[in-house]
Amino acid sequence: MSTCANDVRIDRRAFLKVSLLASGALVIGVGYGSSSRARATDSDTWAPNLYVRIDTNGRVTIVSKNPEAGQGVKTAFPMVVAECLNVAWEIVSVEQAPLDDRYGRQVIGGSRGTPDGWNDLRIAGTAACELLKSAAARQWNVPVAECNAENGTVIHVTSDRTIPYADLLEAAAALPVPEVSELKLKSRPEEFQLLGTFVPGVDNPMIVTGQPLFGCDTRLDGMLYAVYEKCPTFGGRVRSANINRVRSQPGVTHAFVVKGTDDLTGLLPGVAIVAETWWAADSARKKLKVDWDTENSDSSEAYERRAKALANESGETLRADGDVDRALDESRRIIEATYYYPFVSHANMEPQNCTARYSESGQLELWAPSQNPKSGRALISRTMGIPEDRIHVNLTRIGGGFGRRLRSDFMVECAWIAREIGRPVQLQWSREDDMRHDFYRPAAWHHFKAGIDIDGRMIAFDHHFVTFGRNGETVSGAGLSPNHYPAGLVPSFRLTQSLLKTNVPTGPWRSPGHSAYCWAYQSFFDEVALAAERDPLEFRLDLLSRSFGDPPLDLKRTRGTLALAASKAGWGSRELEPGRGMGMAFHFDHGGFVSHVAEVVADGANVKVEKVYSGIDVGPILNLSGAKNQVEGAVVDALSTAQLEITFANGAARQSNFDDYGLLRFNLAPEVECHFIQSDNSPTGLGEPPIAAATPAICNAIFAATGKRIRELPFSRSGIRV
């Protein structure tokens, strides 16, 4: 996942295509072509990235190409089009696109939806509006400059004449297509009417009435239900299984061994059981006995022993600025601490599932709650030898993504079973499958040493990062950029890294890396500030006031969010009673700047997180409701995850369900107060940025309230109960 929001198409130019459908509807598509090629609108192969349709009854339909997992794009994107097209929100509907190469990137990940979509959406809406205005101006024989568009109508300002868009469609389609470069795109909150307001999600009416929306709600004629048993020990293979016994269980139609592949992210070996209902398949599974061939003996205890040994080795140097050893020698004081966080699971509420139908003609159709359907299609094609153009993927709503559904193991399993049985089938993982076969966020150890000078400034930062790797490279989700702060914020800096071998599958977990290590950095900064007898806010603002070489993040924007959160929380101006404490942290990832101040009350080791104040800068806010929902949810997620861990024994996860991996419950959720700085930058996403700084803000507040510094997560390891 990229952490840079600026790497979006620079060498490609947007083109528009306008057409009139047989129904009389006007369609405006935005697409891209290389600028070196001829005008892409002339070619038959021209591919829209996005389209907007205005029907003869005036209704507007916008295709949503990205899947929706609760991050809010399905509502925010059409809002952008409606804003630029100047139509009422009520007449806009949204259609979910299937996987289609014409739409370009169709991934939920990296909080990229907003920055990627922003231009296309505005271009589509604005171009359509300009065409309709021109069509009206022609009809009235007046200059376009005298026409305004409002609420789905063109108005001639000087004469007060009006024409609804619906009456202009044919005329608009006949006009020359506007030049994208000449369009004036709205970009600032002052220009917005709809954007920045609180708009409920477009799927809410279906959600609150329980309509089928999710992958697991798919029902096909003659569909069967499958479970798929894999070796609890990662990498295990089937030696033999009592297939006949399982096949004779009530309701069971098929049971068979799947040989699988060696790819830990692909089709793992296992046993498929298919039945008339999921419960029948799952009941038969209880009779299944598999002799597994396993070698993996990974355990959390062995990891810990090995990590301790590695702590005393020097590690590979990833970055060195100045002379850290000398700077430490010259420091007035050295602060040293080790931080540890465990593996955690994604635990989406909707366990992995997929539905598939394989037809005799060799076509495969899937219904998949996938964050990355294109890579799922590629995996299926590779594993099963089905050409990609014979695989059609329908995108369903997703019951929680958080990075888990960037992997496509559940898709290839279902596709395999569907071809094998020749009947439509829904594969539904059990909760236990889901938790034992996740791609976990990896654990790590951070050994920090900081030196402060006579003024209490951090002049040296020495960091030994002990993380997981294979073949000399960090495993997925276990890396750390050498340019991450405080690199560039201190004159002498060193980052060294040691790798610990693991055979456990790992992967991106909401704000990959950041959501884990931000806690370590920002907790340690608190220790340094307090050791230097400085206020944690003043210390951080000062740290963010100068850089050595390239700054690792935008200092001004970061300071802005921190100062905002602190002032809203009443930092330094409120008298707190004993047992009450506040803590703070800042962070930057996926284009977003977020600082939190947490307020907690403690009674001994029992802590209640009461409130979190958030200062956020992701540029202009598109949907105020969606934006706040992401921030509130991320804070709850941070607190929830800080009390959870996945541990391993004999190469398998010990936890398997919500009884031993207990997500935070309702009564413990803090109140979240969001404050946005609508800065002069392009909008960026909020699915990820608000989570990272929440954990350390909470832990720093716990220290302020209890005097207990949390250097190990989950909380229970540090003797804290939330």
Add this chain to the structure above:
Amino acid sequence: MSELSLTINGTDHTIDVPPDMPLLWALRDVLNLTGTKYSCGIGTCGTCTVLINGVPMRSCVMPTASASGATISTIEGLDPSGGHAVQRAWNDEDVPQCGYCQGGQILTASALLARNPDPSDSDIDAAMSAVLCRCGTYPRIRKAIKRASRYMSDEGGDA
């Protein structure tokens, strides 16, 4: 297998299932009422909540046979047009993120409000701690319950 009669959202159904099959799977896989969702299967998360004679119950651990003769309400039956005070409040506060847990949340909230139209924060805590939400919509659920309570009192009672 045995024939069971069920009254779901005011409609009578006769189905032929093993009596110990949990109600969740009878609803989802036999009757194709997919509004009730599976998540943990062991009675811990509340995602699969249905109302049995108005009381929130976890359908994943409830044998279908034991629901026979009772009044079963699922999310599809609350108000199919979405006009129930809780459904409107849920939309107006824009509670859902992914939405997967929300059927269980809404039914639990509607049962709370039916017996306690003006719940305190601790009443809300006690009732709503039964249902997990991975997306963390808890702060909004609290607001939505208070809003639904206002809608109900403005409209003179019945949810």
